[in-house]
Amino acid sequence: MRIGIFSDTYPPYINGVSTSIEVLQKALEKKGHEVFIVTVNNKKLGYDVSDKVIRIPGIPIGLYDYRLSGVYPLRVVRKIKKWNLDVIHCHTEFGVGLFARVVSNQFGIPLVHTYHTMYEDYVHYVTKGYFSGASQKIIRYLTDFYCDRTATELIVPTKKTFDLFKEKYKFAKSVHIVPTGIPLEKYYLENYNKNDIENLKKSLNFKADDFIILFVGRIAKEKNIEFLIDNHVPLVKKNKNAKLMIIGDGPLMESMNKKINKLKMQDNIILTGKVPYEKIGLYYQLATVFTTASVTETQGLTVIEALAASLPIVVIDDESFKTAIEDGLNGFIFKNKKEYNKIMLKLMEDNELVETIKVQARNSAEKHSDKYFADRILAVYNMAIEKSGRNLSYIEKIKTRVRKIIYGK
DSSP, rough: OOOEESSOOOOOSSSSHHHHHHHHHHHHHHHHHHHHEEESSSOSSSEEEOOEEEEEEEESSSSTTTTEEEEEEEHHHHHHHHOSSSSEEOOOSSTTTHHHHHHHHHHTTEEEEEEEGGGGGGHHHHHHHHHHHHEEEEEHHHHHHHHHHSSEEESSSHHHHHHIIISSSSSSSSEEEEEOBBOOOOGGGGGGGGHHHHHHHHHTTTTTTOOOEEEEEEOOGGTTTHHHHHHHHHHHOOOOTTTEEEEETTTTHHHHHHHHHHHTTTTTTTEEEEOOOOGGGHHTTTOEEEEOOOSSSSOOHHHHHHHTTTTTEEEEEEGGGTTTOTTTTEEEESHHHHHHHHHHHHHOOOOOHHHHHHHHHHGGGGGHHHHHHHHHHOOOOOOOHHHTTOOOOEEEEEEHHHHHHOOOO
């Protein structure tokens, strides 16, 4: 199958969406499919066109690494036409997403759309606090329009997002819940050298008996990091070896540093800053547990990464995490400050419980593998192609049949 992926964000820029796309691309290619990318050029204003990747110039919008583009020259359209795509998989409602819809309509290519971002929770980055109510209404309308009217099939990562479309937006078409998968082996303990783990631990001034609570994500308002910092203070009073390691960067980095200094928690709360994606798996090996208090996720890939790293998970009660977390089995769900502190203190005191949850966390990560992710996405592609009445080429049918016979794929 020849698959075109359209997105406003793509590596080398790293965030949840670009990570999801890269994982999917590699998993599809492993299965013998051809993947072509249309994205934004973050380095320069010109167009960057290669055999399988087109980068279009865009302007920053103040939300993560996202940029918007609005002009597409004829040579880019001609290049995409030569790709002879069987299906388009769009990962954004705006910018490059608009272009995906133009191409889909012009060449009669079925369009599958994945909804990644709860835009109503992020509108403050663009409006800076002005007209937020009106902006949220506009975003609701545009999201509904682009996902309902233009997509052949819609994919969402969790039931939380499914409910958004079915209950709030009254979405008419079918919605497929497909949690994003990850290359699990990247986070397995056995794939890391013990000396590398110890050296990293020493460089961050962690001791062998420290109880390390890990958070990974953008240092921003919607991640609710202040909750973790404020609630770490009473934990330290109970256990001086309780450490909170916050990995990431973002607009609140400076204010969080000031807050930590004001609380005199510099020895117990560590802000590492941004960590290179290729090294992040090593950092997970330092932790005792993983936590997040964010209620704005559509899925939360870092939770899956932590499961693969055999970490007990402690998450706020939010629908986005319930696809991955079973309370009391591979982690714990808290509703408030009191429950959070109670869970953390229990884990600090009960090493046997921690070890039991670690095993169950690792086992539960298996259903989130990149292979399983690709299989489910391919099933949606085939549904979109079938609904559109567009047939795969004769050669492609033969290739697909051969793959099934040889590899069972």
